[in-house]
Amino acid sequence: MATEKACRQCRRIVEEATTCPDCGGAQFTTFWRGFITIADPEKSEIAKKMGITQKGKHALRLSQ
Numbered sequence: 001m002a003t004e005k006a007c008r009q010c011r012r013i014v015e016e017a018t019t020c021p022d023c024g025g026a027q028f029t030t031f032w033r034g035f036i037t038i039a040d041p042e043k044s045e046i047a048k049k050m051g052i053t054q055k056g057k058h059a060l061r062l063s064q
């Protein structure tokens with residue numbers, strides 16, 4: 001199983017990627033805690049609060 005890692009810029013969680021599919025960032029961390037799956041960022045209060053504008057799995061917190 002691939003290690004999931006989170007984008008440092010937008011917190012998107014990816015498994016196999018060298019650049020983030022959402023923001024194009026190339027900085028990832030494997031030190032993250034909790035995640036949320038956003039289905040519809042336009043209608044999600046949590047997504048708005050967290051500043052998430054893309055669908056998908058996002059880390060709640062980055063530890064480093």
Ligand SMILES: [Zn+2]
Pocket residue numbers: 007008009010011012020021022023024025
């Ligand atoms: Zn990103």
